[in-house]
Structure formats: C-alpha cells, structure tokens
Amino acid sequence: MEDVIIGLEIHVQLNKLNSKMFCGCSTDYHDSEPNTHTCPICLGLPGSLPVLNKKAVEYGIKVGLALNCTIEEETLFYRKNYYYPDLPKGFQISQYDFPLATKGYIMILGDDGAERNIRINRAHMEEDPGRLVHAGTIDKAKYTMVDYNRCGMPLLEVVTEPDLCSPKEARVFLDKLKSILEYLDVFDGSQEGSMRVDANISLKGGDRTEVKNISGFKGVEKALSYEITRQKNMQRRNIKVVQETRHFDEIRNITVSIRSKVGAHDYRYFPECDLVTMRIASWVPAIRDALPELPDSKRERFVKEYGLADDHAKSLTSEIKVANFYEAVAAKASPKLAAVWIADVLKGELNYRDLGIESFQAEHMAEIVNMLEAAKITEDGAVEVIRTLLDKKGESPAEIVASKGLGKAEDDAVKKAVREAVAENAAAVADYRAGSERALNFIVGQVMKKTRGKASPGEVHALVKAEVDKA
Numbered sequence: 001m002e003d004v005i006i007g008l009e010i011h012v013q014l015n016k017l018n019s020k021m022f023c024g025c026s027t028d029y030h031d032s033e034p035n036t037h038t039c040p041i042c043l044g045l046p047g048s049l050p051v052l053n054k055k056a057v058e059y060g061i062k063v064g065l066a067l068n069c070t071i072e073e074e075t076l077f078y079r080k081n082y083y084y085p086d087l088p089k090g091f092q093i094s095q096y097d098f099p100l101a102t103k104g105y106i107m108i109l110g111d112d113g114a115e116r117n118i119r120i121n122r123a124h125m126e127e128d129p130g131r132l133v134h135a136g137t138i139d140k141a142k143y144t145m146v147d148y149n150r151c152g153m154p155l156l157e158v159v160t161e162p163d164l165c166s167p168k169e170a171r172v173f174l175d176k177l178k179s180i181l182e183y184l185d186v187f188d189g190s191q192e193g194s195m196r197v198d199a200n201i202s203l204k205g206g207d208r209t210e211v212k213n214i215s216g217f218k219g220v221e222k223a224l225s226y227e228i229t230r231q232k233n234m235q236r237r238n239i240k241v242v243q244e245t246r247h248f249d250e251i252r253n254i255t256v257s258i259r260s261k262v263g264a265h266d267y268r269y270f271p272e273c274d275l276v277t278m279r280i281a282s283w284v285p286a287i288r289d290a291l292p293e294l295p296d297s298k299r300e301r302f303v304k305e306y307g308l309a310d311d312h313a314k315s316l317t318s319e320i321k322v323a324n325f326y327e328a329v330a331a332k333a334s335p336k337l338a339a340v341w342i343a344d345v346l347k348g349e350l351n352y353r354d355l356g357i358e359s360f361q362a363e364h365m366a367e368i369v370n371m372l373e374a375a376k377i378t379e380d381g382a383v384e385v386i387r388t389l390l391d392k393k394g395e396s397p398a399e400i401v402a403s404k405g406l407g408k409a410e411d412d413a414v415k416k417a418v419r420e421a422v423a424e425n426a427a428a429v430a431d432y433r434a435g436s437e438r439a440l441n442f443i444v445g446q447v448m449k450k451t452r453g454k455a456s457p458g459e460v461h462a463l464v465k466a467e468v469d470k471a
C-alpha cells in the first residue's frame with residue numbers, strides 16, 4: 001500500500017485538568033445536564049476576558065517533550081475566526097505561528113514489521129468548542145441541539161507529517177499516542193470524545209481529502225479504508241479527486257462530502273489581544289526532569305531488568321496500568337513466568353470479557369504464578385482459576401484450587417496410576433508395541449481419568465512411554 005499517504009491531526013482533551021482553558025468552569029461535565037458548566041467567559045459574552053490555565057500549558061510542554069518535540073522559547077495564542085453554532089464567540093482561541101512544540105516524532109511498528117519514526121509537525125494548544133447533538137445523521141437531521149459544557153475544554157492538537165501508509169498504521173500510531181498520554185497522566189482515554197481525529201488522505205499523485213472529527217480508533221481505520229477504496233475507484237474511472245472536507249458517518253460506514261477545503265487564510269487568524277506572549281523556555285528544564293518513564297524506555301528496561309522477550313515487554317508496557325500491574329506481580333513472583341501469564345493468558349481473558357486490568361488483583365496473579373512455579377497446579381488449572389476469579393465465582397486462588405480440586409496430583413499418585421493403567425490394558429500395550437501411537441494415547445487417557453485431570457498430559461505421556469518401554 002505504498003501509494004497511500006496519510007497524515008493525522010489529533011485533538012486531545014487534557015481532561016485530567018480540573019478547570020477549563022480560559023475560565024474556572026469545571027471540566028468534569030460528562031454526567032451533567034447540558035449547559036450547566038458555563039460562565040460568561042466560555043459562553044463568550046461581551047466584556048468577558050480569558051485567563052490562561054497555567055497548568056494546561058505545563059501539560060502541553062510535557063506532551064511536547066514526550067513526543068520528542070522542540071519546545072519553542074515563546075508561544076502565543078491567535079484568534080481563529082469562523083462562525084459555527086458550537087462557538088459562541090465567533091472565534092476559537094488557538095495557536096498559529098509560534099506553536100508550543102514543533103518537530104518531534106513517535107516510533108511505531110510499521111506494516112513491514114520494522115520500527116520507524118512518524119514525524120510530528122507540531123503540537124499546539126487551543127480550546128474545544130461546544131458539542132452539537134444532531135437529531136439523526138449530520139446530513140439529514142431535522143434539528144440540532146447545542147451543549148456548551150465542552151466549550152473551553154483544554155485541547156492539544158497534535159499534527160503529524162504525512163508519514164503513515166495504511167489505515168492500520170494510523171491505528172497503531174493512535175494507540176501509541178494514547179499510551180504516551182496516559183503514561184504522562186494528562187489524559188483519560190475512557191471518556192467519550194476525548195480524542196478526535198481529522199485524517200488527511202491521498203493516493204500518490206492525487207489530491208487529498210480530509211475526513212473530519214472521527215471519534216474512536218476503529219472509526220479512523222474504517223473511514224480511511226473507505227476513503228482509499230473511494231479514491232481508487234475514482235482514479236480507475238478517470239475522475240479527479242477534489243480537495244474537500246468529508247464527514248465519516250459511523251452508522252452507514254461511509255464518508256460524505258460536507259464542504260470544499262478551507263485554507264488558513266479563510267480563518268483570518270490574528271493574535272489574541274487579550275492574552276500576552278508566553279516565555280516558556282525557563283519552564284522546560286524542570287518539566288523535563290519530572291517526566292515519567294515512557295513506554296519505549298519501560299519496554300527496554302523490562303527486557304534488561306526482568307529478562308523478558310521483547311514481544312512480552314511490548315505487550316506489558318503498552319498501557320501504564322498493565323505495566324504497573326506487572327511490576328507489582330513481578331515483585332512477588334517469578335518475573336519471567338509472570339510476564340508469560342499476564343501477557344499471553346490474563347490479557348486475553350480480560351479482552352474476551354471487555355474488562356480492564358483493574359478487574360484483577362496483582363496479589364492473586366502473584367499467588368497463581370507462585371503455584372505454577374512450585375508445580376502445585378497445572379497450566380489448565382491456572383487458567384481455570386483466572387477464569388473463576390474474573391467471573392466472580394471464587395474468592396482467592398487458594399480457595400478455588402481447594403474447592404474445585406485443581407491441586408496437581410502428587411508424583412507418587414501419578415506414577416501409581418501409570419503402573420495400574422499399563423497393567424490393566426495389555427491389549428493397548430501390545431498395539432503400541434506394534435506401532436500404534438494411538439494406543440499409547442489411550443493409556444494416557446486412562447491415567448488422566450484415574451488422576452481426575454490433575455496430572456499434566458505431557459508428563460503422563462512421558463511416564464507411560466517409559467513404563468511400557470521398560471516392561
């Protein structure tokens with residue numbers, strides 16, 4: 001798919017802040033009635049003046065540094081003028097020239113299996129407009145309602161260079177960006193609409209279209225796939241792709257044209273005269289020093305410190321919550337065994353139930369890993385314990401092992417069962433000696449029955465073979 005060129009603009013709500021970008025209104029509005037988190041400033045009433053949220057700028061610098069950007073010495077706000085019902089002032093306070101951060105990159109695993117840097121053009125601060133709720137689809141709604149609770153919410157817009165080559169790579173990039181933002185503790189991705197994406201897409205040699213305001217990473221992948229097919233079909237029929245803005249209709253899974261592309265000049269940007277230029281260079285060193293360990297470094301450390309395979313380290317560090325969970329377990333149990341069981345088993349069981357890692361206790365995981373290491377339970381038994389805990393049908397691993405009889409049979413009992421099974425099934429022994437592998441499996445089955453599944457099949461197989469070969 002090297003003929004596909006994708007660039008993204010991602011609007012990230014800095015939703016871990018308590019107050020909005022330019023006023024004291026609370027950002028915690030998700031469960032509130034519409035239009036209850038507003039004041040003269042975020043409603044843009046005449047005479048009201050914006051007061052900058054200093055913490056939002058600090059968060060912005062934090063993100064810029066984590067995205068390997070240069071933080072500019074000075075930065076300032078502009079008015080981006082346009083009229084839309086969700087924007088009561090008639091302009092959005094944003095940045096234009098002199099954005100907060102420029103020229104960074106995020107490393108992703110590309111479609112070709114190699115890691116490469118996706119360049120970040122810039123990251124700038126702005127305020128979110130309000131929210132429009134259409135009665136039906138955007139192109140057919142009879143009426144639209146507006147909620148200004150979101151108006152003035154602190155946003156960071158991250159703009160990439162057109163370095164992505166497929167919808168899947170766009171998805172991988174967004175996952176990585178989300179991971180970094182959550183590591184920085186400036187962003188909660190579980191809130192609806194907290195990350196919204198505009199995607200620019202073109203086929204080599206063609207004009208590009210922009211799909212606006214896609215929420216959800218699956219939506220981005222779908223919208224981009226649709227656009228590629230649409231543009232390829234047009235190319236095939238010799239129809240020129242026009243530069244335009246399109247909307248992704250999540251219900252019908254298609255993109256629809258909403259307007260021809262607007263250039264920067266159409267917004268009549270000019271400096272926001274109510275806010276001064278910020279000299280932020282002196283803030284940077286302290287913020288840089290306080291940056292937490294980020295996903296790539298944590299992954300490297302997990303490989304070095306715990307001796308993990310790289311794919312396990314990657315799986316365990318993609319989410320900060322999972323990384324913390326793993327380290328809590330690794331402090332109390334074999335780090336290598338814990339990695340295998342969390343990355344390969346627990347994560348799968350959680351995904352299947354659509355649960356997060358907080359649904360499982362690190363204490364319990366450590367207990368299970370310790371039982372596995374001491375060969376007190378079989379692997380099947382351990383999976384059963386995990387499932388029982390997730391389905392809330394048991395109290396603790398020890399209790400479940402006891403009540404379900406999952407404890408691994410003692411070696412002696414297994415050996416005794418093997419001797420008995422071999423003695424009782426002379427015909428099968430003869431068949432095996434005549435070359436039937438199936439006959440051996442039959443005897444293994446008999447032993448498993450006698451030990452009621454508490455022995456591990458691989459072990460029993462070896463014991464039966466040894467017993468038969470010896471006789």
Ligand SMILES: [Zn+2]
Pocket residue numbers: 020023024025037038039040041042043152
């Ligand atoms: Zn307000």
